[in-house]
Amino acid sequence: MNTPVIKIENLVKRYHELVALDHFNLEIEEGEIFGLLGPNGSGKTTTINCILSLLSYDKGSIQVFGKEMHPDSYDIKRQIGVVMQNVAVFDELTVYENIDYFCGLYVKDKTLRKQYVEEAIDFVGLNEFRKFYPKKLSGGLLRRLNIACGIAHKPKLIFLDEPTVAVDPQSRNKILEGILELNRQGATIIYTSHYMEEVEQICTRIAIMDKGKNLAIGTKEELKQMIKKSEIISVDILDIAEEDINAIRKLPHVYDVIFANHQLQVLCSGGKHNLIRVLDYLQSRDLSFGRVYSELPTLNDVFLEITGKELRD
Amino acid sequence: MQLFKAFFKIAKHNLPAISIYFLIYAAMTFLLGTTSQKNMDANFQSKALDICVIDEDHSTASEAVVAYLDSMHHLVEVENDPAVLQDYLYYRYISYVLTIPEGFEEKLLAGNTSELFTDVKIPGSSTGYFVDQQLSEYVQTLQLYVSGGYTLKDAISAVNTTLSEHEYVTSITFKQDTVSERKEIFYFYQYLPYIFTVLLISGLTPIILRFQEKEIHARISCSSEPFINRSFQIVLGSICYSLLTWLLFHVLATLVYGDSLFSTNALYAMLNSFAYLMVAVSITYFASSFAISDNVAHMIGNTIGLGMSFLCGGFVPQSMLSEGVLKVAKYLPMYWYLRANNMLAGFSKDAFDLHFYWTAIGIQLLFAAAFLAFALVASRMRRQNA
Numbered sequence: 001m002n003t004p005v006i007k008i009e010n011l012v013k014r015y016h017e018l019v020a021l022d023h024f025n026l027e028i029e030e031g032e033i034f035g036l037l038g039p040n041g042s043g044k045t046t047t048i049n050c051i052l053s054l055l056s057y058d059k060g061s062i063q064v065f066g067k068e069m070h071p072d073s074y075d076i077k078r079q080i081g082v083v084m085q086n087v088a089v090f091d092e093l094t095v096y097e098n099i100d101y102f103c104g105l106y107v108k109d110k111t112l113r114k115q116y117v118e119e120a121i122d123f124v125g126l127n128e129f130r131k132f133y134p135k136k137l138s139g140g141l142l143r144r145l146n147i148a149c150g151i152a153h154k155p156k157l158i159f160l161d162e163p164t165v166a167v168d169p170q171s172r173n174k175i176l177e178g179i180l181e182l183n184r185q186g187a188t189i190i191y192t193s194h195y196m197e198e199v200e201q202i203c204t205r206i207a208i209m210d211k212g213k214n215l216a217i218g219t220k221e222e223l224k225q226m227i228k229k230s231e232i233i234s235v236d237i238l239d240i241a242e243e244d245i246n247a248i249r250k251l252p253h254v255y256d257v258i259f260a261n262h263q264l265q266v267l268c269s270g271g272k273h274n275l276i277r278v279l280d281y282l283q284s285r286d287l288s289f290g291r292v293y294s295e296l297p298t299l300n301d302v303f304l305e306i307t308g309k310e311l312r313d
Numbered sequence: 314m315q316l317f318k319a320f321f322k323i324a325k326h327n328l329p330a331i332s333i334y335f336l337i338y339a340a341m342t343f344l345l346g347t348t349s350q351k352n353m354d355a356n357f358q359s360k361a362l363d364i365c366v367i368d369e370d371h372s373t374a375s376e377a378v379v380a381y382l383d384s385m386h387h388l389v390e391v392e393n394d395p396a397v398l399q400d401y402l403y404y405r406y407i408s409y410v411l412t413i414p415e416g417f418e419e420k421l422l423a424g425n426t427s428e429l430f431t432d433v434k435i436p437g438s439s440t441g442y443f444v445d446q447q448l449s450e451y452v453q454t455l456q457l458y459v460s461g462g463y464t465l466k467d468a469i470s471a472v473n474t475t476l477s478e479h480e481y482v483t484s485i486t487f488k489q490d491t492v493s494e495r496k497e498i499f500y501f502y503q504y505l506p507y508i509f510t511v512l513l514i515s516g517l518t519p520i521i522l523r524f525q526e527k528e529i530h531a532r533i534s535c536s537s538e539p540f541i542n543r544s545f546q547i548v549l550g551s552i553c554y555s556l557l558t559w560l561l562f563h564v565l566a567t568l569v570y571g572d573s574l575f576s577t578n579a580l581y582a583m584l585n586s587f588a589y590l591m592v593a594v595s596i597t598y599f600a601s602s603f604a605i606s607d608n609v610a611h612m613i614g615n616t617i618g619l620g621m622s623f624l625c626g627g628f629v630p631q632s633m634l635s636e637g638v639l640k641v642a643k644y645l646p647m648y649w650y651l652r653a654n655n656m657l658a659g660f661s662k663d664a665f666d667l668h669f670y671w672t673a674i675g676i677q678l679l680f681a682a683a684f685l686a687f688a689l690v691a692s693r694m695r696r697q698n699a
Binding site: 049052053054071072074075077078080082084085086087088089090092093097101102104105106149150 | 315318319322323326327523526527528529531532533534535536537538539540
């Protein structure tokens, strides 16, 4: 078995009385795009800061590339790229100078650095803006510059902390495509975001955090199987009697039925052919209905059921 | 040397703002230096005052006092009527009214020092204080000779000789052009600590702060550039920036003052200004460790610069500051800088003392080290609380 890229064991971090990380455990394998999900204050950023040795911790251990991580583990840091949640570039330097500066903190060889900087500029599509100062860039372009500064030195492990916040759809797609490309090139990626659809779209495994604990971990399919709700059937219907609602509730795999605003919602847990069973019942009772649709659970449903709150709470 | 290069790229970006500051403060320094020199000349001329003396004792001693005052001031005859005298004082026809009461000589010979004269002067005027000092000096010297066994006549003669010799020495000193030129240099050095404090805090802090912005600092800390290298490059950048400021002022001073800048005392003053430069750099580091904004940095620069200059005698001579103020000022680095500068320039009563000079330099360097230590502690605390 390969050594995990990151291995966290029993990590405890306290801010005075507040326990930010409570015996937190995590293993991330090479080549993964790992999503870290959690509401504000759940401990995501604290976890990342502890991994990067930006924060000291009270207990536990962190290994990166099989070695204990310390503030002076410069050989490990050489292989890490960081893209912060807020744009971290110098307003006084141009696009090119910013990327060159941050790349230069890792790559001393000037020729190699020049090549890396050019590749990073190509990668994020900032060629025509290379002489622009950050203040002249739009929000989306600025985010791309932020990413370029974090990945120009070709790291093997990249931390992306909400890289698409306040970005237009076009830039967002460009960024997401870029992340997938970096992963194809061999980088392991740790990704945090509030956007569930992004996490669903690109992450190979996801951990759900709350109150400093790892509540669930797995692929999106595995996470969806962990929750009771597996399908929501919605039927537009003018009216339905209470006895019919009770009868539907007794159908196999149905665990709840809600009728409100001329819409019937049937919540099912697992099983197959739930939609056919519901429609068969409605036809057998000669109840006329309009639009019918079925939804599979989203990561947000998973999140809601596991943590009891919306991601953006 | 990525950080070092970025440091100067940021400085270059801020160059227009820094240049404006530099030009304003450079012009201010040289203008203040020249103005102060003129003020000093004016004060010297105003020694000869219009004085009214009313001698009610008509003794040898009282006549000697009148003759002494006559040798230095213009004696004006005015009717001995309080209302008339008040009018003369009010309209500044005279600056001082001295009444020598009956029995003055007896009291003088008996060694009494209080209530020998009665005087009326313009309230709060420095000229009145000046005449008081001269009279006090004359009487005390006279009493000294009398108590030493001199007859009154011999004592008067001896005092006149002593005091006239003193004046002679003084006038010779002021006639020397080279000394006068050198004084201008010391005025330049007198305002320099204020300029350094403001220029470095306002110019250097915004650059240091860029590297301390939370996200940028985190990104740099995550890199494989060792902490020691990073700190060294920032410190090196700050030192180069400060040295450049110091050098630019001295190049300008060379253009204005020429060779006089390299006389022995001026070189001591130059070294003194270098020691203060270190203080200004460390104060800048201390201010930067609080992650303030650029505007707050300008405000702090001006507040610290002006505050220390007023408290320590940068704008007002130390001799005119009260003892209470000077007691507080002793805990500030600019006080020691200015005391050394005043000593070198002959602006104070302190005679040239190399031991005191090095002590003042040492105290300034200790202040610099202390501020640097505070800055490190403050940065550490800020990081821990982040």
